[in-house]
Amino acid sequence: MQPEPFTLLMTVYGGDRVEYVREAFHSAVHHQTLRPDQVVLVRDGPVAPELADCLRGLVLDSPSEVTFVPLEHNRGLGPALDAGLNAAWHDIVARMDADDVAMPHRFQEQVPLVRAGADLVGAGLLEFGSDISDIVGRRIPPSDPTDIARYSRLHDPFNHPTVVYRRSAVMAVGGYGDLPLMEDYWLFARMIAQGARVVNLAEPLVYYRVGDGAYARRGGRDLLRSELRLQRAMRVEGFITRPQYWRNVVVRGGYRLVPTLVRRPFYRMLVAPYGARRNRSRKRAAAEAPSYVPRHARAQEAEPEPAPPRHPAG
Numbered sequence: 001m002q003p004e005p006f007t008l009l010m011t012v013y014g015g016d017r018v019e020y021v022r023e024a025f026h027s028a029v030h031h032q033t034l035r036p037d038q039v040v041l042v043r044d045g046p047v048a049p050e051l052a053d054c055l056r057g058l059v060l061d062s063p064s065e066v067t068f069v070p071l072e073h074n075r076g077l078g079p080a081l082d083a084g085l086n087a088a089w090h091d092i093v094a095r096m097d098a099d100d101v102a103m104p105h106r107f108q109e110q111v112p113l114v115r116a117g118a119d120l121v122g123a124g125l126l127e128f129g130s131d132i133s134d135i136v137g138r139r140i141p142p143s144d145p146t147d148i149a150r151y152s153r154l155h156d157p158f159n160h161p162t163v164v165y166r167r168s169a170v171m172a173v174g175g176y177g178d179l180p181l182m183e184d185y186w187l188f189a190r191m192i193a194q195g196a197r198v199v200n201l202a203e204p205l206v207y208y209r210v211g212d213g214a215y216a217r218r219g220g221r222d223l224l225r226s227e228l229r230l231q232r233a234m235r236v237e238g239f240i241t242r243p244q245y246w247r248n249v250v251v252r253g254g255y256r257l258v259p260t261l262v263r264r265p266f267y268r269m270l271v272a273p274y275g276a277r278r279n280r281s282r283k284r285a286a287a288e289a290p291s292y293v294p295r296h297a298r299a300q301e302a303e304p305e306p307a308p309p310r311h312p313a314g
Contacts, residue, residue, distance in 0.1 A: 004115050005037035006092035006107070006164070008064070011080045013044040013098075018054045020099040020209065025058050027102040028094075034107040036094065039066045042084040045074025078176035078183035085167055085175060094164040100125075101132055101207040109205060110164040119169040119196040120188065122158035124204035132207045139208070141200040144282055148198050152189055153240050154248060157198075160184035162206045169196050181223050182230040193239050224256040 008028055012021055029039060039062060043055060059066045067087050071080060085093065092114050094107060106123070113121045127137035139159055142151050151157045163184075170176075173190040176183045192198060228249065235245040 004092060005090045006094060006111050006114075007038040007040055007088040007090045007167075008036035008094050008096055009040045009042075009081065009084045009088065010096045010098060011042040011044050011077065011084060012047065012051070012055065013074055013080070014047045014051070016047075016051065016098045018051050021051065022054055022058065024096060024098050024100055024102075025062075027100075027104075028096040028106075029062055029064050031104050032102065032107050033105050034111060036064050036107070038089050039064050040069060040084045040087045041066055042069040042071065042080045042087075044071050044076070044080040046072075076178060076180055076183075078178045078180070081183070082175040082177070085170065088167055091167045092164065093167045093170075095161065097161040097208075099209045100161050101128075101209070103205050103207070106162075106205040107164070109201060109203065110162075113199055113201075114164055114166060117197060118199045120158070120163060120165045120191055121199045121201065123162040123201040123206065125159045125162055125206040125208040126204045127208050127210045129210065136210060138204060140202050140204075143200045143202050145198060147282070148200060149192055152192050153244055154251070156185040156188065157192075158184070158188050158200065159206070159208070161208055165191075179226060179229060179233070181226045186230055186233060189234055189239050190237070193237065224253055227252055227256055 010025065010028070025039075025041075029035060041055065041059065047055070055068070059068055067089075069083055069087050071083060075083070081095075092111060094111070096102060110121045110123060122141055124138065124140045126132075126135050127139070128134050129136050141157060141159060142148050148157045169191060170187065173187065173194055176187050179186050188198075231240070231245055231248050231252070234240045234248075235242065240248065
């Protein structure tokens with residue numbers, strides 16, 4: 001029986017750079033050890049002629065069939081992704097950002113986990129500067145489902161550029177929706193609340209491009225407004241309690257307003273390494289836990305049953 005196929009979902013808008021889009025597409029399609037069976041490429045609004053030419057070339061040269069979805073107006077990431085999901089042929093969908101680089105074995109590692117029963121699979125990522133040899137940071141997500149659920153009450157528990165999910169599980173909670181700059185966190189929170197089977201691989205599988213403005217974009221009044229909308233929505237849906245709501249408004253809202261020079265070291269020291277700390281802590285606890293063998297099992301070890309007769313060869 002043929003393995004279940006999957007779709008790659010990628011959106012592009014007018015602010016994306018041609019060389020980044022081309023590198024991202026090639027890394028997620030041409031260079032993968034497990035290639036997508038379909039690529040949904042969404043153009044979110046008008047783009048410059050050079051980028052339009054790049055997109056046409058990617059569609060023509062792709063080794064996987066491409067469904068091109070041109071949106072007349074720029075709708076924003078959430079609505080653009082929902083349009084892409086509507087064009088997906090397969091239930092397994094992998095996300096890819098237009099300025100990142102996928103490691104060649106990314107889908108080989110993640111897609112089988114969804115085929116085996118997971119609804120949402122994320123992974124770690126490596127932040128890079130000028131090129132993928134210039135690694136400036138890493139984000140290792142929490143791996144244990146309990147840690148993922150706990151972490152999700154204060155932080156986004158998945159690195160969005162790394163996720164692979166069941167389209168049906170995403171659509172069951174209403175898709176991405178339109179919550180600018182927070183659409184992924186809101187989606188994952190709803191999926192967790194509805195009992196989705198979630199998995200995070202600690203292993204980095206994506207190179208995430210950061211530039212001089214990466215940490216500046218995590219702050220500002222627009223992001224603060226989206227942050228407050230997100231917290232209200234999570235409170236109304238019962239995903240967080242009232243005390244958690246006020247904690248998040250103070251901690252996450254304050255984080256959006258502090259200067260970038262403060263935000264960058266705070267994120268690098270406290271937020272990004274959280275998953276790695278929790279994963280190490282659980283590994284130590286498991287290693288230190290005393291092994292327990294039930295009494296009946298010890299009796300069976302002391303007096304093993306005779307082995308059944310071997311069948312003759314041939």
